[in-house]
Amino acid sequence: MTVVERREVALVDLLDRLLAGGVVITGDITLRIADVDLVRIDLNALISSVNAHVPSPWPETSRL
Amino acid sequence: MSALRYVYALCRPFSAPLQHPLTGVGGAPARQVEHHGLVAVVSQVPEEDFAEEPLKAHLEDLDWLTATARAHQKVIDALSGVTTPLPLRLATVFRDDSGVRVMIEERKDDLRRALDRVEGRVEWGVKVYIDDRETDTAESDSPAGKATSGRDYLRQRRTRTMAHEEMWEKVEEFARRLHGTLSSHAEESRLHAPQNSVLSRASGRNVLNAAYLVARSSSEEFVELVGRTGDDTPGIRVELTGPWAAYSFTGLMEGET
Numbered sequence: 001m002t003v004v005e006r007r008e009v010a011l012v013d014l015l016d017r018l019l020a021g022g023v024v025i026t027g028d029i030t031l032r033i034a035d036v037d038l039v040r041i042d043l044n045a046l047i048s049s050v051n052a053h054v055p056s057p058w059p060e061t062s063r064l
Numbered sequence: 065m066s067a068l069r070y071v072y073a074l075c076r077p078f079s080a081p082l083q084h085p086l087t088g089v090g091g092a093p094a095r096q097v098e099h100h101g102l103v104a105v106v107s108q109v110p111e112e113d114f115a116e117e118p119l120k121a122h123l124e125d126l127d128w129l130t131a132t133a134r135a136h137q138k139v140i141d142a143l144s145g146v147t148t149p150l151p152l153r154l155a156t157v158f159r160d161d162s163g164v165r166v167m168i169e170e171r172k173d174d175l176r177r178a179l180d181r182v183e184g185r186v187e188w189g190v191k192v193y194i195d196d197r198e199t200d201t202a203e204s205d206s207p208a209g210k211a212t213s214g215r216d217y218l219r220q221r222r223t224r225t226m227a228h229e230e231m232w233e234k235v236e237e238f239a240r241r242l243h244g245t246l247s248s249h250a251e252e253s254r255l256h257a258p259q260n261s262v263l264s265r266a267s268g269r270n271v272l273n274a275a276y277l278v279a280r281s282s283s284e285e286f287v288e289l290v291g292r293t294g295d296d297t298p299g300i301r302v303e304l305t306g307p308w309a310a311y312s313f314t315g316l317m318e319g320e321t
């Protein structure tokens with residue numbers, strides 16, 4: 001086993017926190033960003049648009 | 065063009081000087097809006113980017129999302145150097161300072177509770193990967209050669225499937241044990257969904273994606289623990305990230321009491 005410590009913050013780790021963490025407050029602009037499902041969908045669209053040739057399976061549940 | 069207020073974090077008033085100049089999304093200067101003994105850290109963002117419709121469109125633009133997320137993180141990072149910020153979710157936007165004050169007014173008890181909960185604590189991320197190449201190697205180690213009959217073929221396939229399943233079981237058991245150990249050394253833990261390797265560009269498959277809330281003062285010990293908890297199973301990789309502001313432990317979801 002190897003333990004890797006990354007110096008630079010990976011975007012995907014940041015998105016885990018910024019899209020599924022952080023205090024959810026409905027601002028004056030009515031956004032549905034609080035809705036994680038929508039964000040998931042957005043990310044899926046994003047992944048498939050960036051990698052049109054690669055299938056993008058998004059794991060739905062933790063295996064634990 | 066009218067400007068909206070993008071809120072990065074709430075914190076208690078702090079006296080230590082911030083890095084100057086602290087800039088947020090789009091390079092706009094970040095500043096403080098204080099109300100009821102709480103500080104919202106905000107910057108101005110253009111309505112044409114952050115009103116509902118353009119924002120929805122932007123969220124599907126990886127470059128825009130990256131730049132915005134990085135800018136948000138930069139502000140949180142700077143705040144973490146002088147206080148314990150309570151980070152907000154990406155793109156929390158108000159019309160003006162007065163909207164921000166109304167929000168503080170309405171949520172001040174929740175916000176204070178949440179701030180108390182994260183005070184002096186940081187978040188560590190731990191991910192466990194199974195290296196697909198290792199399982200492939202394990203597969204090719206199984207009786208090689210061409211199947212000479214349908215029965216041979218089925219037997220070889222069963223052996224490969226078993227090797228693969230055994231590896232999975234090992235990794236899941238390892239991840240479960242690691243999560244148990246780390247949880248018992250953390251104040252709280254949270255499981256995030258395993259990461260998509262297309263987005264993370266990491267090799268191998270992510271089986272555990274966990275976050276742990278740890279006191280700053282215990283962090284050195286926690287990091288050492290992560291390093292020690294390994295075993296010798298080839299094909300397992302553990303990745304540590306942090307320290308993060310306590311994004312995964314803000315405990316405040318809209319509608320929660």
